[in-house]
Amino acid sequence: MPNYFCFIFDVIVELMEPEGPSESVSSEKSVFFSSHEDDNQESESESTSTVNPLLQPALTGDVEGLQEIFEDPENPHHEHAMQLVLQEDIVGRNLLYAACMAGQSGIIRALAKYGVNLNEKTARGYTLLHCAAAWGCLETLKALVELDVDIEALNFREEKARDVAARxxxxxxxxxxxxxxxxxxxxxxxxxxxxxxxxxxxxxxxLFMEDKNTILNACRAKNEWLETHADASVNELFEQRQQLEDIVTPILTKMATPRQVKSAKSVI
Incomplete structure (x- = not known):
């Protein structure tokens, strides 16, 4: 694996590290996204001489440049486009992580169309969502969630992306x-x-047909509500779930309760 990738990530970390963090937080975050474990780092000139041709589009948000490599058979890198995207550094980060750290949500959306797995994890269990959350890339977070990434994925600390953002x-x-x-x-x-x-x-x-229809109609109504209330607040979402639970729970409880069968003796 070419060490230029490690070098590029280290440069991004240095440029994007938030101003004024405590020493412990800064060093921990650098370990999160840096590759100092590589014992065979090449010199800077050697690292940058073989830069992945997709790296510049990924960092600058050049969606057209990315698409040209993927879609133009005449492009010298076309045949290996996906391989270039998925090329990883020593801790398992590919170009999507660079795009996340740079806040290039357009690149993430474009790569998703080519079938890139947006839920891959690094060696320490970090996902793209963890990455965007750590660096405060809100628009990239939104893009990833719209693309149905796993927001419950855990890293090696058992943290979700939300926990990393809070940290x-x-x-x-x-x-x-x-x-x-x-x-x-x-x-x-x-x-x-x-x-x-x-x-x-x-x-x-x-289950009685009437009860079944009650639940299905309630679920259908909540789905429609979700579709028409994209900007609903957290409280409104919780209220909608509670309303649905209030309808569903009594029916499912009744459904799970064994029915008493009258004995022949009692009938006589």
Whole structure:
């Protein structure tokens, strides 16, 4: 693996390190995104002489330049475009991490169209979402969430991206990820409730058609609400989930309760 990649990440860390962090936070963050574990680092001139042709588009947000490499068969790098994107440094970071650290959400969106896995983890379990959260790249966070990345992924510290944002005092990122988590919680509960009344093999018991329709209609209404309330607050999302739970829980409880069967003796 060419060491120019390690060199580029170290340069980005140096340029983008927030002003005035405590020494412990600064050093920890540098370890998070630097590659000093490489015992065979080349000189700067050797590192930059073989720079990945996709690196400049990734760092500058040149979507057209990126697309040209991917889509123009005449481009000298076209055949190996995906390989260049996925090339990793010693800790498992590829070009997408560079784009995240530089806040280039357009590059992330473009690469997603070519089928790049946005949920890959580094050797320490960090995802692109962790990366964007740590560096306070709010627009990149939004792009990743819109692209359905796993917002519950954990790093080696058992931290979600929201926890990393909080650790580095990225307030806007924390607020956004709290919102994304609340929205996901509602969507997951809708899916869970729907499955409970439609999966006949896993269902806990017999369900009256009226009760089944009540749950399905409530779930459908909440899905429609989500589609028409993209800017709903965290509190509104929690309220919508609670309303759905208030409808679903009593029915599922009744559904799971064994029915009493009258004995022949009692009938006589």
């Amino acid at each position: 580095y005092s990225q307030t806007e990122c924390v607020e956004f990820l709290d919102w994304a988590d609340a929205r996901l919680a509602l969507k997951k509960y809708i899916a869970k409730a729907t499955l409970a009344v439609t999966d006949t093999e896993k269902g806990p018991g017999k």
